[in-house]
Amino acid sequence: MELRRLRIQNLRLIEQLELELASGWNLFLGTNGAGKTSLLEAAFLLSHGRSFRVGGQDALVRHGSSGYSVYGELETASSAIERVGLARNGGRLVARLAGESIAAAELMRHTAVLCFEPGSHELISGPSEERRRFLDWGVFHVEHDFLLHWRRYQRALKQRNALLRGDASGADLDVWDQELARAAEPLTMMRRDYFDALRPILAGLLRDLLAELGEPQLAFHPGFEAERPLAEVLAARRARDLARGHTSAGPHRADWSIGFETAPRREHLSRGQEKLCAFACVMAQAHLFAQRAGEYPVVCLDDLASEVDQAHQRMMVATVAASGAQVLATGTEEPAALAALGVSAKRFHVEQGRAAALL
Numbered sequence: 001m002e003l004r005r006l007r008i009q010n011l012r013l014i015e016q017l018e019l020e021l022a023s024g025w026n027l028f029l030g031t032n033g034a035g036k037t038s039l040l041e042a043a044f045l046l047s048h049g050r051s052f053r054v055g056g057q058d059a060l061v062r063h064g065s066s067g068y069s070v071y072g073e074l075e076t077a078s079s080a081i082e083r084v085g086l087a088r089n090g091g092r093l094v095a096r097l098a099g100e101s102i103a104a105a106e107l108m109r110h111t112a113v114l115c116f117e118p119g120s121h122e123l124i125s126g127p128s129e130e131r132r133r134f135l136d137w138g139v140f141h142v143e144h145d146f147l148l149h150w151r152r153y154q155r156a157l158k159q160r161n162a163l164l165r166g167d168a169s170g171a172d173l174d175v176w177d178q179e180l181a182r183a184a185e186p187l188t189m190m191r192r193d194y195f196d197a198l199r200p201i202l203a204g205l206l207r208d209l210l211a212e213l214g215e216p217q218l219a220f221h222p223g224f225e226a227e228r229p230l231a232e233v234l235a236a237r238r239a240r241d242l243a244r245g246h247t248s249a250g251p252h253r254a255d256w257s258i259g260f261e262t263a264p265r266r267e268h269l270s271r272g273q274e275k276l277c278a279f280a281c282v283m284a285q286a287h288l289f290a291q292r293a294g295e296y297p298v299v300c301l302d303d304l305a306s307e308v309d310q311a312h313q314r315m316m317v318a319t320v321a322a323s324g325a326q327v328l329a330t331g332t333e334e335p336a337a338l339a340a341l342g343v344s345a346k347r348f349h350v351e352q353g354r355a356a357a358l359l
């Protein structure tokens with residue numbers, strides 16, 4: 001899918017901006033603080049309802065205004081143009097499709113935008129929450145019931161935790177243990193299936209990008225000892241959970257990991273290697289999305305050049321270019337890898353929250 005047009009109002013320093021985007025590569029060039037990352041954030045918001053940067057919704061709203069809005073015209077494989085929009089006003093998030101107000105999750109189902117950015121190494125070295133989010137975005141786009149199961153599980157988890165903290169009677173906890181275990185089953189199965197499908201694609205990319213580290217080792221961890229049913233695990237941990245006041249095992253603790261023959265743990269990776277792993281994850285997810293949906297998501301590459309050497313930059317650009325995905329990329333300067341590989345791009349000069357197409 002491709003974003004044909006993007007309109008942004010009151011997002012970070014951008015007061016008002018409208019862009020006509022090209023198929024293939026769109027390159028946003030400008031000095032630090034010009035608003036390049038903010039442009040990518042706008043596209044990302046349409047697909048995730050949140051930014052990839054820390055700071056929450058309020059940080060996105062331009063100082064002095066009451067809310068932001070992002071509007072996009074999305075061309076999909078069926079070649080219909082879909083008008084998608086997300087606005088935040090007075091603390092509320094409103095999603096729109098073809099002018100009609102819809103649930104934010106519905107908008108996210110329509111719009112697929114993936115982003116590799118300077119903070120992406122957190123996917124490897126950061127807390128497990130990042131990795132669950134990554135996994136769940138992919139599952140959400142293939143399994144239509146995923147959100148339903150996820151919400152059911154969250155509700156059960158909240159109830160169980162409340163009981164653990166209060167004066168829980170044994171009977172109530174039994175009920176919520178059962179409910180939690182039942183809700184956990186489809187969630188874990190969907191995540192595992194998704195990770196299994198991602199595994200060969202991700203391994204292939206990691207072999208190419210980080211050949212020097214040897215064979216990649218990828219593992220999914222469901223968040224509890226998978227050899228036993230979760231209900232049993234919860235019963236065995238009850239005393240401990242009561243003492244701690246929260247549930248110590250279950251899909252809310254799920255995680256996955258990347259290791260290599262010569263660097264089995266993530267602590268063994270350099271910063272640049274973490275970034276290359278994160279890039280491989282993003283592109284593996286894009287490839288898998290394309291296999292299932294018949295079209296690529298929009299791929300955002302923020303500051304591709306940071307902390308990655310020239311040879312690896314060329315490999316990254318070649319990987320993305322070969323996919324044929326629409327790309328929104330930023331840089332303070334023209335990335336040498338684009339010219340080296342003969343990748344043509346529509347260029348924009350970004351300055352103080354404005355963007356002008358360069359001829």
Ligand SMILES: Nc1ncnc2c1ncn2[C@@H]1O[C@H](COP(=O)(O)OP(=O)(O)OP(=O)(O)O)[C@@H](O)[C@H]1O
Pocket residue numbers: 011012013014030031032033034035036037038039058059060061062063303332
């Ligand atoms: N809520 C906000 N309201 C107004 N301005 C903001 C807000 N949040 C951030 N800014 C400003 O927006 C500007 C643009 O930030 P952005 O991260 O998009 O720049 P950039 O072009 O990506 O820069 P860099 O090359 O350093 O990555 C910064 O000067 C920042 O201070």
Ligand SMILES: [Mg+2]
Pocket residue numbers: 036037038302303
């Ligand atoms: Mg930036």
